[in-house]
Amino acid sequence: MKLTITEIAKLAGVSKSTVSKIINNYDDIGPETRGKVLKIMEEYGYRPTYSAQSLAKKVSNVIGVIYAGKINSDLNHPFFTEVLNAFKKVIGVEGFDLLLFSNERFNPNGEDYLARCRHYNVDGCLIIAGSEIEPSIKKLDESDIPCIGVDLELVGGHSAYIMTDNEKISSLVVDYLYMQGHREVAFIGGLESSSISEIRLAAFEREMASYGLTIKPEWIKHGDFFEQSGYEKMTELLKEKDIPRAIFAASDLMALGAIKAIKDHGYNVNEFAIVGCDDILAARYSDPPLTTVKQDKEKIGRMAAMMLKEMIKEQGKPRAVKVDPELVIRSSVAFKKN
């Protein structure tokens, strides 16, 4: 059924060394021999067996893909899939396939990513961060396996990372809210264990301070990036005696939840300024359409692929990259006279 190199060699009347050299594009094979062998391989649809090749050559042409941290959503998260998709397109051109580690069995408690990578002998790794990154990521980071982190600051000698400039996200939002006349703004972040969320929060506070604006501690909330938590945190805010009229949520889903809470509690949404983050599809269709900050997922994925390739081919070690976010203005923030 499945032919081996030995059989191809026999069929062509040459040795398997010769066949192997043709497969690997050695240039010291006679043209007629090469042609004859190539024709037979073609005819029988021969493909070398991956594991044999990988074992003998010690390369795999496979990239491990890891969703680090306790993200229940992984593939369901639009940010991840869009980044991954762009990554796949670019890295695919280089001939790499992607191995999606299923952590369910091997890795129930998030341990041992390194062992997993060694097991498969991956040429490199894409690590996309969620919240609560497992410590075992560190071992991988420090190993000799090229790793590229997305939303994760890897520091190893064979690692690099790329992420949106999260500080800029907050400054874009605060600047815009300020211009639109809003002075009292609340923040609904993601989990405190999410470094992304914490960066946004810190930058938010800094930027507010630079305008001389103060933030009440009770206006800073932590959700979990999903809609329901936005609903709950907004509900809490609505119970304050001093209700903030502008809200910056660290995800669109939470912003959407906040809008729902505002409506459900009988307030007029138009009296609130809401800004989300991500620019998911639903943000365009919500009522009101949501002003948000867009991350350039396409670019992040593409760059990640190029940086990883650079490391794998040892063409150099790329520096950490920050990608500019973009404010997407829709109608959930109205102008407010002061």
Added chain:
Amino acid sequence: MKLTITEIAKLAGVSKSTVSKIINNYDDIGPETRGKVLKIMEEYGYRPTYSAQSLAKKVSNVIGVIYAGKINSDLNHPFFTEVLNAFKKVIGVEGFDLLLFSNERFNPNGEDYLARCRHYNVDGCLIIAGSEIEPSIKKLDESDIPCIGVDLELVGGHSAYIMTDNEKISSLVVDYLYMQGHREVAFIGGLESSSISEIRLAAFEREMASYGLTIKPEWIKHGDFFEQSGYEKMTELLKEKDIPRAIFAASDLMALGAIKAIKDHGYNVNEFAIVGCDDILAARYSDPPLTTVKQDKEKIGRMAAMMLKEMIKEQGKPRAVKVDPELVIRSSVAFKKN
């Protein structure tokens, strides 16, 4: 750096046959020997090398994932990712990892899926269908590699498939529209090369006929499942002298595009009944919120995993499965007196 079985054997003072048997849970190893070796493996963090294991054992513990057809979106498509995510969770418990084929290089013209699977010696394959399925899928289907199709009717001796009951989708929609008083309904389908779309169309026509309703040929349109095409096709419908007041679109994205077209051309959306298909997140937030048909992606993914596992472990050959869709009623369809 990376230990081999030979070194572990030396360290433990046993032969590598013994170590191998312990790795593979043979039961004829003495308890103290087993304990000693296990301890050493643990201590050094030993993991057998995948390619060596796979080469010797002829199994891979890897499932190939193929997005068949010319789908530009693949990972960006919510249906696919949700199905894949559920699939991954279940198959992961069995210890399988997922290999995402990147067709960019190896497979520029969609050929040779079988060779690819043999190259990696995958234990099985998940094939998710888009439009315009490449002929080479057929070879894979007919091979001895267990394959499970999603939205794709595989017929091979080692294949099975699962999909939503697409005929039921149409009957749910037509029944509901009929109940709500709508008699003149147009259909915006996906590409004519999409078998899913064609099944929905045929069932739509049948169901309409069963109510004694006629469909004008010019009310049947073909988009490409994406929003822009829904916008364009609706625009065409609005130019008919006889404008249909009820529209069944084969995807939410197209339904959303249709709503936009209706608004843009100065019509009152509330005078139209719109039904989508998929129940994407944005459908909940649109104005009006979109009535649609939901596919049970979670169940499709889980079942696909279980069926594939059954075939791989040769526990039997599962039958084709159709999963019930569910009508999600929101306000884009109003009651209409006749």
Added chain:
DNA sequence: CTGAAAGCGCTTACAG
């Protein structure tokens, strides 16, 4: 209960 040996399908010095 344990180990020596052959083999999985390929690659790569090395010799000619």
Added chain:
DNA sequence: CTGAAAGCGCTTACAG
């Protein structure tokens, strides 16, 4: 320009 041989890291009859 071509081939014989050793080796990659494991598994599995088989013998003891």
